[in-house]
Ligand SMILES: Cc1cc2nc3c(=O)[nH]c(=O)nc-3n(C[C@H](O)[C@H](O)[C@H](O)COP(=O)(O)OP(=O)(O)OC[C@H]3O[C@@H](n4cnc5c(N)ncnc54)[C@H](O)[C@@H]3O)c2cc1C
Ligand code: FES
């Protein structure tokens with residue numbers, strides 16, 4: 001067992017974990033944060049995307065021990081005081097989901113994308129979301145949602 | 157899928173990490189960004205007893221100007237390398253190859269040294285490293301040694317790095333003012349190329365003065381297309397002249413046959429992609 005201390009969605013947490021425990025398992029099984037989902041388990045789909053120190057990563061492809069000392073934000077930490085994050089709001093508004101399984105990862109990746117590039121073109125959005133797979137929407141409304149959140153023209 | 161049990165240490169210096177490797181031999185495995193290693197451990201294709209995390213060794217991170225070369229720390233992430241202005245100026249071929257390497261999340265964790273140490277023949281950084289004549293700085297109990305790109309890649313997933321050694325940095329000779337292009341042929345998003353060509357050229361008054369070309373996934377290691385390099389010297393940077401030189405791109409290669417294409421198809425791709433890469437690098 002290895003002792004880890006980190007911040008998750010603004011709260012300090014400390015636990016003894018097996019070194020082989022994946023960050024996504026830690027979030028779901030130890031902390032009960034089941035908002036972060038496992039889609040593929042082969043590090044391809046991006047459904048498990050969270051932020052570690054502000055940058056989007058696939059939490060199924062990182063060990064919990066590697067997050068020692070880090071600040072982690074999950075989909076559950078985005079809304080503030082009952083108000084949806086603007087990107088969450090945009091996905092709702094633009095119907096950027098069908099089954100919703102890819103949505104936590106799509107939103108976490110989109111938030112990071114917009115931090116880095118607040119006014120992305122349609123192509124930049126599509127490339128920026130390359131690591132997130134959706135089996136339902138055909139991506140169209142997801143791209144629209146990101147454009148909407150960016151306050152730009154919705155062209156997709 | 158969950159890896160088999162292992163012990164974990166995160167040393168804060170290279171010396172400490174080397175001592176751990178010396179003590180545990182091939183029972184130990186280095187983890188850098190984990191973007192290739194963790195999938196392997198999760199599929200239980202490997203089950204080390206000890207995982208040594210280089211992530212807390214700050215000296216392994218960052219890009220430094222060292223006169224006629226850039227020194228890229230092994231633990232510098234793909235994301236940081238791709239945004240580095242010195243890399244863009246002096247080793248544009250690396251920046252070009254980074255543009256389509258994996259996806260953003262993987263680039264935030266995966267490292268320059270980790271990708272090269274992994275030595276996947278379909279990996280996108282080996283061919284640029286070959287083309288630019290990179291030198292690999294490897295530390296071990298006996299001190300530090302430098303290995304040239306031609307000797308670094310030994311076979312599929314096999315490099316000159318010993319079990320008790322660490323790749324600490326990669327030195328890239330500056331190619332300031334050279335045009336560069338990485339032409340990657342791939343069927344799906346964020347994945348490894350079926351074949352890719354890394355080309356960097358220096359032009360003088362519309363003619364090609366020097367050219368360096370690396371091939372990805374045309375054999376068990378990245379390769380240099382030396383016949384094409386030689387044929388290009390002194391040629392005008394025109395479609396016709398470049399196509400004639402690029403016809404030799406598959407010479408001396410031994411590409412794999414798999415579900416994505418057979419060896420002949422890859423040989424054909426190599427010539428087409430080499431023509432495109434050289435023309436784009438020359439700004440045509
Ligand atoms: C979804 C996905 C898509 C990808 N797409 C691409 C792609 O398109 N192109 C591409 O090139 N790559 C791709 N990759 C691989 C990616 O580039 C990895 O980041 C890289 O191959 C490994 O780097 P890492 O830092 O994560 O190394 P790790 O996974 O931590 O380590 C890889 C191997 O190298 C060894 N190692 C690592 N660092 C050192 C060191 N300093 N000294 C000695 N040994 C060391 C480890 O022991 C291990 O055997 C992809 C990965 C994923 C998950
Ligand atoms: S569950 Fe992590 S990438 Fe699919």
Ligand code: FES
Nearest residue numbers: 098102134135136
């Ligand atoms: S909405 Fe179903 S996977 Fe994207």
